[in-house]
Amino acid sequence: MNRLRSTGLALLGPALAVLVALVISALVIALIGENPLRALQVMTDLGDAPSQQVQSIVVILNRAVPLFLAGLAVSIAFRMGLFNIGVEGQYRLATIVAAAVGAAVALPGPLHLLLVIVVAMAVGALWAGIVGVLKVTRGVSEVISSIMLNFIALGLASYLLTGPFRGSPEGASIITTTPLPESAWFPGLNGLLGAFGLAEPRTELFGFLVVAIVVGVAIAVLIQRTRFGFDLRATGISASAATASGVDARRMVVTTMLLSGAVAGLIGLPDLLGDARAFGTEFTAGLGFLGIAVALLGRNNVLGIALAALLFAFLDRAALPLQFADIPASVVTIIQGTIVLAVVIANEIARRLALRSAERAGAEATGAPPDPGGSADPGGPGPGTGPDGGHRVRTGVPGSSEEARA
Amino acid sequence: MAQAPAAGAEQPDGGAARSPYAVELRGITKRFPGVVANKDIELSVRRGQVHAIVGENGAGKSTLMKTLYGEHRPDEGTILVDGRPVQFRSPADAIAAGIGMVHQHFMLADNFTVLENVVLGSEPRKGGRLDRDSARRRIEEISERYGLGLRPDDLVEDLGVGDRQRVEIAKVLYRNARTLILDEPTAVLVPQEVDELFGNLAELKREGLTVIFISHKLDEVRKVADAITVIRRGTTVGDADPRTTTAKQLAEMMVGAELPTPELRSSTVRETPVLRLQGVTVASDAGRPLVDAVDLTVREGEVVGIAGVEGNGQAELVEAVMGLRSLAAGSVHLGDEDISGWTTRSRREAGIGFIPEDRHRQGMLLDAPLWENRILGHQTRPPAAKGPFIDRKGARSDTERIMRDYDVRAPGPDTLAVALSGGNQQKLIVGREMSATPRLLIAAHPTRGVDVGAQSVIWELLKDARGEGMGIVLVSADLDELIGLSDTLHVMLRGRLVATVDPRQVTPEELGGHMTGARTAAGAA
Numbered sequence: 043m044n045r046l047r048s049t050g051l052a053l054l055g056p057a058l059a060v061l062v063a064l065v066i067s068a069l070v071i072a073l074i075g076e077n078p079l080r081a082l083q084v085m086t087d088l089g090d091a092p093s094q095q096v097q098s099i100v101v102i103l104n105r106a107v108p109l110f111l112a113g114l115a116v117s118i119a120f121r122m123g124l125f126n127i128g129v130e131g132q133y134r135l136a137t138i139v140a141a142a143v144g145a146a147v148a149l150p151g152p153l154h155l156l157l158v159i160v161v162a163m164a165v166g167a168l169w170a171g172i173v174g175v176l177k178v179t180r181g182v183s184e185v186i187s188s189i190m191l192n193f194i195a196l197g198l199a200s201y202l203l204t205g206p207f208r209g210s211p212e213g214a215s216i217i218t219t220t221p222l223p224e225s226a227w228f229p230g231l232n233g234l235l236g237a238f239g240l241a242e243p244r245t246e247l248f249g250f251l252v253v254a255i256v257v258g259v260a261i262a263v264l265i266q267r268t269r270f271g272f273d274l275r276a277t278g279i280s281a282s283a284a285t286a287s288g289v290d291a292r293r294m295v296v297t298t299m300l301l302s303g304a305v306a307g308l309i310g311l312p313d314l315l316g317d318a319r320a321f322g323t324e325f326t327a328g329l330g331f332l333g334i335a336v337a338l339l340g341r342n343n344v345l346g347i348a349l350a351a352l353l354f355a356f357l358d359r360a361a362l363p364l365q366f367a368d369i370p371a372s373v374v375t376i377i378q379g380t381i382v383l384a385v386v387i388a389n390e391i392a393r394r395l396a397l398r399s400a401e402r403a404g405a406e407a408t409g410a411p412p413d414p415g416g417s418a419d420p421g422g423p424g425p426g427t428g429p430d431g432g433h434r435v436r437t438g439v440p441g442s443s444e445e446a447r448a
Numbered sequence: 449m450a451q452a453p454a455a456g457a458e459q460p461d462g463g464a465a466r467s468p469y470a471v472e473l474r475g476i477t478k479r480f481p482g483v484v485a486n487k488d489i490e491l492s493v494r495r496g497q498v499h500a501i502v503g504e505n506g507a508g509k510s511t512l513m514k515t516l517y518g519e520h521r522p523d524e525g526t527i528l529v530d531g532r533p534v535q536f537r538s539p540a541d542a543i544a545a546g547i548g549m550v551h552q553h554f555m556l557a558d559n560f561t562v563l564e565n566v567v568l569g570s571e572p573r574k575g576g577r578l579d580r581d582s583a584r585r586r587i588e589e590i591s592e593r594y595g596l597g598l599r600p601d602d603l604v605e606d607l608g609v610g611d612r613q614r615v616e617i618a619k620v621l622y623r624n625a626r627t628l629i630l631d632e633p634t635a636v637l638v639p640q641e642v643d644e645l646f647g648n649l650a651e652l653k654r655e656g657l658t659v660i661f662i663s664h665k666l667d668e669v670r671k672v673a674d675a676i677t678v679i680r681r682g683t684t685v686g687d688a689d690p691r692t693t694t695a696k697q698l699a700e701m702m703v704g705a706e707l708p709t710p711e712l713r714s715s716t717v718r719e720t721p722v723l724r725l726q727g728v729t730v731a732s733d734a735g736r737p738l739v740d741a742v743d744l745t746v747r748e749g750e751v752v753g754i755a756g757v758e759g760n761g762q763a764e765l766v767e768a769v770m771g772l773r774s775l776a777a778g779s780v781h782l783g784d785e786d787i788s789g790w791t792t793r794s795r796r797e798a799g800i801g802f803i804p805e806d807r808h809r810q811g812m813l814l815d816a817p818l819w820e821n822r823i824l825g826h827q828t829r830p831p832a833a834k835g836p837f838i839d840r841k842g843a844r845s846d847t848e849r850i851m852r853d854y855d856v857r858a859p860g861p862d863t864l865a866v867a868l869s870g871g872n873q874q875k876l877i878v879g880r881e882m883s884a885t886p887r888l889l890i891a892a893h894p895t896r897g898v899d900v901g902a903q904s905v906i907w908e909l910l911k912d913a914r915g916e917g918m919g920i921v922l923v924s925a926d927l928d929e930l931i932g933l934s935d936t937l938h939v940m941l942r943g944r945l946v947a948t949v950d951p952r953q954v955t956p957e958e959l960g961g962h963m964t965g966a967r968t969a970a971g972a973a
Contacts, residue, residue, distance in 0.1 A: 267837050267838055267840075268836050268837050268838060269827050269828065269833050269836055269837065269838060270836070271838070272820070272823060272827055272838050273827060275816075276813055276816075276820075276824060279813040279814070279815050279816055280809070280812075280813055280814070282809045282810050283809065283810050283811060283812060283813055283824065284813075284824075285772060285792070285810075286770070286772060286792070286802065286804055286810035286811070286825070287792075287796075287824045287825035287826075287827065288791065288792040288793030288794075288795075288796050288797075288825060288827070288828075289792075289793070289827075290791060290792075290793070397864075397866065
């Protein structure tokens with residue numbers, strides 16, 4: 043029952059946030075002179091014919107896969123109190139290098155795919171690793187350095203695309219890398235849809251969905267069930283207590299950033315291997331930043347992130363039909379933005395409720411009020427810094443990483 | 449009717465005095481869902497007195513004070529201030545009625561001056577701007593009148609703990625409080641500062657103010673209080689006269705039972721050394737030695753006490769042994785092995801247990817359940833781990849065992865650590881560390897902020913462990929604890945071990961002399 047209650051509280055925050063966001067968005071839509079209910083109807087209308095509906099679902103799933111991976115990458119760092127704002131740069135750089143390497147070699151199918159995946163993960167990890175190394179050696183806040191590295195990564199990707207990795211002919215309006223050979227195409231899942239007796243959609247369902255699920259499960263097990271995951275979460279809850287328990291905080295920072303970056307490296311691959319076949323100026327951008335929102339909404343929980351990614355993908359799909367219905371597509375952006383804002387607030391409220399119910403439970407058992415948390419601080423000002431000199435700030439990051447170093 | 453002195457049974461002199469009490473609480477009951485935190489509280493505080501409220505952690509002192517300060521409303525009973533019944537909806541109401549609170553954890557803005565901190569929230573304004581001149585005049589007047597010695601323009605971050613506390617007191621006085629509630633005011637102070645605080649309290653008393661002093665340090669209470677009320681299990685169990693009651697009697701009122709003393713039975717010291725420190729030196733970032741060439745040996749079955757005024761290098765020494773600070777010079781041996789370069793984790797795995805001095809900062813994950821706190825520090829060993837995985841089941845059932853064996857009162861292993869009282873948190877930590885049967889235990893202030901009941905439990909555990917051959921380093925600010933438990937007692941001053949005394953013969957006064965450097969010598973190491 044206790045467990046049920048805590049799950050209920052965990053769901054309360056995001057559910058409340060989505061509700062508040064919908065109300066605010068409805069107001070905005072009404073303000074610009076459109077009918078909110080009609081907008082909602084357009085957004086939820088997946089199509090009349092079964093084939094249309096399947097097509098819509100495939101579009102949503104294809105969008106959700108990279109969003110899920112992005113949310114996952116951000117959440118790994120969040121769980122230990124690190125803000126990896128650099129996911130955007132990490133995946134862009136990882137994708138272009140992986141695309142170039144994939145196009146340059148010839149290998150039999152599975153090996154070719156494996157190589158592209160490994161290269162993408164390595165580049166993402168490396169780029170994120172810089173942030174970790176800077177933090178533990180020079181005490182640079184990971185927020186600052188990862189944002190700065192975003193700019194460098196985007197610039198570097200542009201340079202690589204127009205320079206050494208350029209594959210499209212001179213004068214083409216869209217510049218791309220050389221397309222991947224067929225051995226590096228990830229097989230789609232439409233055959234599977236057919237097997238379920240569903241109509242064949244126009245778009246291929248990304249086979250990378252399977253990889254994303256495997257990665258999700260692996261990360262969930264790693265964080266929740268392993269010693270490494272315990273160290274990571276412990277550091278996120280209290281860096282000082284984790285250090286005293288024998289966790290090497292500096293190594294944890296670097297390892298966590300490497301892991302987060304490696305997952306970030308995967309974000310561009312569903313599209314690259316499943317549809318685009320090459321990195322170009324038109325390649326999907328902004329997934330890294332959306333990943334932060336997805337991780338927030340999903341409360342850093344793998345299942346929650348999956349649901350959040352589906353919700354965001356659902357909203358993204360609605361942009362086109364909204365335009366057909368003469369409603370500005372930016373309605374979608376407004377909803378997403380208000381969800382993020384609302385979720386930060388709602389998570390804080392849910393956290394306080396959870397804390398209060400925990401305190402009550404404690405008091406019930408002992409008849410004693412709990413020992414207030416916070417730093418008992420005997421003899422002068424307590425060290426307000428983490429083990430690596432980063433300042434501790436309170437943030438609205440949900441889940442267990444309430445205190446984080448910025 | 450309101451004027452009638454308390455009819456409370458435990459008010460022996462209630463009928464004699466006709467002057468109204470500053471504060472009276474009658475039949476206060478406060479329930480939280482499923483639990484009664486306060487029940488039938490009877491308290492009468494005379495004006496112009498220091499009235500102490502003592503009780504174990506979790507006895508309901510804080511709940512009571514929150515009631516009196518308007519942070520929540522009682523379910524039953526009445527509060528009378530100066531004989532008039534009052535109802536507080538918020539602390540603002542309490543302040544308006546002349547009741548002020550000095551919290552245990554200071555609530556000051558470090559980067560503000562004393563003046564800014566004092567007026568914060570009730571700023572005098574002139575033309576929409578802060579009227580610094582009138583604020584300064586009032587603060588100087590308050591400081592002068594009550595001997596607080598505050599300079600309004602000092603930055604709070606430059607102040608010591610004692611001064612900060614006086615700023616808190618000034619804040620309350622600035623708001624015209626006539627009754628001050630001090631919540632565990634001495635917990636953060638060194639002995640000299642405690643004396644200064646008591647001087648301040650005397651000034652307040654002389655000016656006719658009333659002080660409600662919450663504490664569980666019984667010697668201090670007896671020194672400073674004019675009247676004592678004891679709380680046990682949420683209710684007032686009686687009043688005591690500080691002049692005629694001994695600390696032991698008070699303690700027995702608090703726990704409702706006879707108390708053990710920390711005295712050791714017989715020596716269990718064996719020959720084999722467990723820990724040897726040779727010339728251990730720890731430097732600050734600026735290169736100043738915080739621990740200066742310390743030599744120390746702990747043998748099996750020996751408790752080595754380290755006395756000293758806080759901030760003389762004890763904390764750094766402990767961190768050096770635990771591998772949390774690197775050595776500038778010297779070596780640390782555990783048994784025969786040189787562990788100077790080992791990580792904290794391998795030191796723990798090699799058999800060092802650690803009770804850190806600040807359990808919130810170093811000992812616990814407050815936002816995590818108890819079973820995860822059981823794992824903390826033992827991530828690599830059974831029952832917490834199984835290969836590279838966390839053994840959830842093992843950790844849970846072992847947490848249940850610790851809760852049983854060490855009397856940790858909590859609903860279950862899934863309770864968040866933050867929901868436990870300080871004593872129960874500490875018992876969990878002690879239980880956790882003992883469960884790994886370490887060869888060496890580093891116990892830093894093991895009974896700090898812990899109630900008398902838990903204190904005696906922890907003392908017993910330390911004695912038992914010593915009897916079984918564990919070596920223990922005991923750092924403490926509680927001189928009775930040090931003298932009572934130690935086999936060997938060193939005094940640390942400015943990073944050095946300046947004296948070694950025989951705990952069987954030394955008195956707290958002599959020890960205090962060594963700690964402040966007033967006494968040098970005789971058996972200096």
